Amino acid sequence: MALLMDTRFLLRKVKDLRSLTPKRNRVKEKWAATHPKYPPTSLALQHFDATYSVQLGKMWPSVRVALLSERKYGALLNNFSHDAVLADLQEKGCRDFINDADTEAQPCLEQVSEEESGDVPVKKSDSDGQQLSPPQLSPNIPQLSPNIKCVVFPRGDITRFKPARPDTYRLLGYYLLDAASVLPCLALNVQEGHNVLDLCAAPGGKTLALLQTQAIRFLCVNDTSVSRTLRLRKVLQSYVPKEFLTDENIRITSFDGTRWGDIERNSFDRALVDVPCTTDRHSLMEDDNNIFSKTRTGERRRLPQVQLALLLAGIEATCPGGEIMYSTCTLSQIQNLSVVEQAIHLAREKHGIHLEVVDLQPFTHMFRKTFHFAPDLHLGGNNSSRVKVSCIFCGH
Numbered sequence: 001m002a003l004l005m006d007t008r009f010l011l012r013k014v015k016d017l018r019s020l021t022p023k024r025n026r027v028k029e030k031w032a033a034t035h036p037k038y039p040p041t042s043l044a045l046q047h048f049d050a051t052y053s054v055q056l057g058k059m060w061p062s063v064r065v066a067l068l069s070e071r072k073y074g075a076l077l078n079n080f081s082h083d084a085v086l087a088d089l090q091e092k093g094c095r096d097f098i099n100d101a102d103t104e105a106q107p108c109l110e111q112v113s114e115e116e117s118g119d120v121p122v123k124k125s126d127s128d129g130q131q132l133s134p135p136q137l138s139p140n141i142p143q144l145s146p147n148i149k150c151v152v153f154p155r156g157d158i159t160r161f162k163p164a165r166p167d168t169y170r171l172l173g174y175y176l177l178d179a180a181s182v183l184p185c186l187a188l189n190v191q192e193g194h195n196v197l198d199l200c201a202a203p204g205g206k207t208l209a210l211l212q213t214q215a216i217r218f219l220c221v222n223d224t225s226v227s228r229t230l231r232l233r234k235v236l237q238s239y240v241p242k243e244f245l246t247d248e249n250i251r252i253t254s255f256d257g258t259r260w261g262d263i264e265r266n267s268f269d270r271a272l273v274d275v276p277c278t279t280d281r282h283s284l285m286e287d288d289n290n291i292f293s294k295t296r297t298g299e300r301r302r303l304p305q306v307q308l309a310l311l312l313a314g315i316e317a318t319c320p321g322g323e324i325m326y327s328t329c330t331l332s333q334i335q336n337l338s339v340v341e342q343a344i345h346l347a348r349e350k351h352g353i354h355l356e357v358v359d360l361q362p363f364t365h366m367f368r369k370t371f372h373f374a375p376d377l378h379l380g381g382n383n384s385s386r387v388k389v390s391c392i393f394c395g396h
């Protein structure tokens with residue numbers, strides 16, 4: 001311990017001495033050695049400027065500003081906590097945007113776009129269902145779980161939430177996440193007694209939201225990264241009472257999700273496939289661990305391939321009549337619509353599985369007071385085989 005402290009002291013000293021030396025060459029050398037000429041955040045912006053200006057046209061400048069602005073959090077309330085957190089946050093000016101959703105509203109045509117993620121729910125037809133070619137839109141409105149509550153400060157108010165405090169049972173009262181991350185969990189339409197698969201689950205924000213429904217019979221939580229799965233376990237321990245985290249209720253694994261079809265088929269009523277992606281906002285903000293860094297170029301290029309394999313695995317794992325939610329936090333069409341389109345095609349051609357795409361427009365319309373959504377997007381390669389889907393864009 002003493003040695004460690006001395007070492008730390010010495011390190012600090014060296015730092016101090018360096019800061020006293022005249023700036024000249026030393027500063028230049030250090031800069032050159034540690035900072036790439038083009039940091040990953042700049043490479044990400046260059047890439048988005050090139051691709052999204054074409055994909056989004058005149059919407060890109062405002063979407064760009066939104067991506068570069070401070071992220072706005074939501075606080076997902078923890079029903080397992082004993083503290084009266086909601087009243088406390090309401091007193092501070094927050095509102096539960098799910099409770100405020102306009103469930104009576106009918107979708108209208110005017111819609112504007114803002115930011116990040118593409119979320120696409122897909123329904124698996126009965127095995128003897130008719131072949132759907134081209135893929136058909138299934139117009140249904142998910143029943144919103146009354147138990148998922150997520151509060152936000154009013155539009156334009158970027159007050160930060162204080163870290164959640166533990167209650168007398170050491171459970172935290174809320175989990176902070178991008179408010180839009182709750183939308184795929186709501187759209188998944190989990191019903192009483194369902195078996196649910198969360199294929200890429202860590203660090204666990206959406207897993208927690210799914211557990212808040214208190215409707216799930218069995219939840220299977222997976223993430224290929226062992227370290228991130230460890231984080232997820234810690235999150236669950238901080239929010240969910242031990243008696244809920246039994247083998248009968250939940251299974252936590254660290255498998256490669258792309259191989260899930262080899263492990264378990266036709267087993268789940270619902271599957272959430274929240275894939276790794278270019279995490280657009282993060283890639284513009286943080287140089288550390290950035291997918292646009294030169295060392296991760298190969299990984300970035302392989303993303304659509306991995307996403308497709310994960311979605312296909314989620315489809316195989318779901319039983320006939322079940323629903324699959326594909327979600328990302330990127331605007332990229334290649335990582336959103338193209339992946340869903342290819343998955344539908346391959347599921348039919350290779351596995352004989354027929355899918356219909358659920359139209360999310362009525363769903364997004366319910367939340368138009370809180371989020372900006374993309375205008376209609378189309379699934380399908382040509383005019384004659386178009387199926388509409390809606391992509392949800394994170395942020396306010």
Ligand SMILES: C[S@@+](CC[C@H](N)C(=O)[O-])C[C@H]1O[C@@H](n2cnc3c(N)ncnc32)[C@H](O)[C@@H]1O
Pocket residue numbers: 181199200201202203204205206207222223224225228255256257258274275276277306
């Ligand atoms: C967008 S994050 C998931 C976020 C999570 N759903 C949440 O709400 O906190 C994507 C996750 O996919 C995981 N992942 C990447 N490749 C995977 C694979 N082949 N199988 C399973 N998980 C994978 C990553 O480790 C990462 O944790």
